[in-house]
Amino acid sequence: MQPGGAPDMAQILKQAQxxxxxLASAQEELAQAEVTGTAGGGMVSATMTGSGELTSITISKDAVDPDDVETLQDLVVAAVRDANRAAGELTQATMGPLAGGMGGMGLPGF
Structure with missing residues (x-):
């Protein structure tokens, strides 16, 4: 864009494309990446994709006590939350640079 002139629409469209x-590449990368969260010293682990899809839960035999189901339930929730946190960090690391690039396009509100 020239000082005091109109923006070059062709350049803006090229940058947007x-x-x-x-963005599409980053989203695909996140869908393929996996992160794992754990709880109880690794007795329970939850694996999810970088895009947040829970793909598996692993529970050690040592975590299973028929007389204390509540603790196992808490461990599962904690492991899923830990995996979700890790997925959020991965998303931020992957998508964060792209969000910062919008301001470089000179578009208001970005």
């Missing part, structure tokens, strides 16, 4: 391609 590049950002769209980068």
């Amino acid at each position: 590049a950002m769209q391609q980068q």
Whole structure:
């Protein structure tokens, strides 16, 4: 854009298309990545994709006490929360640079 002039729409569209391609690539990367959260010193683990889909839960035999089901339930919830936290960190690390790039396009509100 020239000082005091109109923005170059072709350049803005080109930048928007590049950002769209980068975003799609990052989303695919997140869908393929896996993170694992644990609880109880590793007795329970939860695995999810970077996009937040829970894919598995592993429970050690040592975590299973028929007389104390509540503790096992708490461990499962804690492991899923830990995996969700890790997925959020991965998403921020992957998508954060793309969000910062919007301001470089000179678009208001980005």
